[in-house]
Amino acid sequence: MTRRRSLAFAGSALLAPAFCFIMLIVIYPLLYAVWASFTNLRLTRPVSDFVWFDTYAAALSSPIVHDSVGVTIVFLLASVAIELVLGLALALSFHRMKRSHPVLRSLLLLPMMVTPVSVGLIWKLMLNSDFGVLTAAAQALGFGRVLWLSDPVLARISVIVMDVWQWTPFMFLILLAGLESLPREPFESAEVDGARWHHTLFLVTLPLLRRILAIALVFRLMFAVATFDTVFVLTKGGPARATDLISLLIHREGLVHLNIAFAAALSFLLLIVVLATVTILFRRSIAHAS
Numbered sequence: 001m002t003r004r005r006s007l008a009f010a011g012s013a014l015l016a017p018a019f020c021f022i023m024l025i026v027i028y029p030l031l032y033a034v035w036a037s038f039t040n041l042r043l044t045r046p047v048s049d050f051v052w053f054d055t056y057a058a059a060l061s062s063p064i065v066h067d068s069v070g071v072t073i074v075f076l077l078a079s080v081a082i083e084l085v086l087g088l089a090l091a092l093s094f095h096r097m098k099r100s101h102p103v104l105r106s107l108l109l110l111p112m113m114v115t116p117v118s119v120g121l122i123w124k125l126m127l128n129s130d131f132g133v134l135t136a137a138a139q140a141l142g143f144g145r146v147l148w149l150s151d152p153v154l155a156r157i158s159v160i161v162m163d164v165w166q167w168t169p170f171m172f173l174i175l176l177a178g179l180e181s182l183p184r185e186p187f188e189s190a191e192v193d194g195a196r197w198h199h200t201l202f203l204v205t206l207p208l209l210r211r212i213l214a215i216a217l218v219f220r221l222m223f224a225v226a227t228f229d230t231v232f233v234l235t236k237g238g239p240a241r242a243t244d245l246i247s248l249l250i251h252r253e254g255l256v257h258l259n260i261a262f263a264a265a266l267s268f269l270l271l272i273v274v275l276a277t278v279t280i281l282f283r284r285s286i287a288h289a290s
Contacts, residue, residue, distance in 0.1 A: 037265040043258035055265040065266065067241060068249040072225070074156065075245060079163040080220050086164065087171025087216070092201075094172075095179040112169040120233025123162045124149075127234075152242035155235055159243045162230060167223070171216055178212030179205075218278050225274055246270055 037055055041048040059065055090108065111119070126133045127148040138146040148158050186208065190200045206213070228247040231237070237244035237252070246266070254263030 033264040033267065036260050037268055039261050041261040043260060048261070051261075055261045056269065059262060059265045059269060064241075065246075065249065068244050068246050071156070071242070071244055072246045075160060075163070075227075075243075076221065076224050078160045079167070080217065080224055082160070082164045083168045083171045083220060084213070084217060086168045087175050088213075090168070090172045091175035091179055092205075094176055108172060109169045111166045112173075114166070116166075116229030117233055119162065119166050120230040123158070123165075123230075124234050127158055149235055150239055152239055155239055155242050159231055159234060162234065163224070163227065166230070167220065170223075171220060174216040174219070175209070175212060178209050178216075182208050214281055214284075218281050221281075222274060222278065225270065 038050060038052055039048045040051050040055065094105065114122075127135065129135055129145060129147050129150065132148070134148065135146055138144070146154065148154050182205075186204050187200065190204050195203070226247060227245060228251065231243055231245055232248060232251070235243045237248045250263050250266050250270070253259045253266065
C-alpha cells in the first residue's frame with residue numbers, strides 16, 4: 001500500500017505541471033471568454049454589466065458581421081473547392097506513377113511548411129504594383145499595370161490563390177495516403193471489364209475514397225476558417241473590407257477596438273457554426289459510406 005501510494009503521489013506530481021499549464025493557458029481563458037460574451041465588457045471602460053444574450057444579438061444583427069461572413073463564405077467555398085480538386089488530381093497522378101521520386105513529393109509539400117507570415121510577405125512582394133513579379137508578368141502579357149491588392153475583386157482572387165498555393169499540398173498528402181490504402185480488387189475487376197478511366201474514377205475510386213474526402217474536407221474547412229496570418233499580412237482585410245475575413249474582424253474588434261465582449265460572442269458563434277458543419281459532414285459521409 002505504501003509503494004502504491006508513493007507511485008500515485010509521484011504520478012500526480014509529474015502530471016501537476018501539465019495540469020496547471022492547461023488550466024492557466026486553456027481552461028481559464030476559455031471560461032473568461034464565455035463570461036465576457038454575456039457582458040458588455042470593453043477595455044476602454046472599467047465597469048461592465050451582465051447583459052445575457054444582448055451581445056450575441058448585436059453580433060448577429062451587425063451589418064459589418066454580415067459582410068464579413070459573406071466574404072468568409074466566398075473564400076471558404078472557392079479556396080477549399082479548388083484545393084480539393086487540385087489535391088485529388090495530384091494524388092491520382094502520383095498514384096498512377098510506377099515510380100515517383102520522393103524528392104518530388106517533398107518539393108510539393110514545401111508551401112505547407114512555410115510559416116504563414118512568410119507566405120503573406122512573399123505574396124505581398126510578388127503582387128506589388130511597382131516591382132512585383134506577377135505585375136511584371138501581367139504587363140509583359142499586355143494587361144497593363146494590374147493593381148492586385150487595390151482592386152476589391154482582384155484582392156479576393158489574390159487571397160484565394162495564395163491560400164490554394166499554400167494548402168493544396170495538405171489535400172494532396174491526405175488523398176494520396178487514402179488512394180494507396182484502397183483495395184486493388186475493384187480496380188482489377190474494372191480493368192478486366194474494360195472500364196475507361198473516367199468510369200473507374202467516378203464509379204470506383206471516388207465512392208471508395210468518400211470517407212477520406214470527407215475527412216480532408218472537414219480538416220481543411222476547420223483550418224481555413226481560422227485563416228488569419230497570411231491575409232492580415234497581405235491585405236489587412238482591405239481594400240474596402242473586400243478581404244475582411246471573420247477572423248480578421250474578431251481580431252480587430254477584440255485587440256484594436258478593445259470590444260472584448262463582442263469579439264468573444266462572435267468567436268463562440270463561429271465555433272457553433274463550425275461544429276455544426278463538421279458534425280453534419282461527418283454524419284453524411286458515414287451514412288453514405290455504410
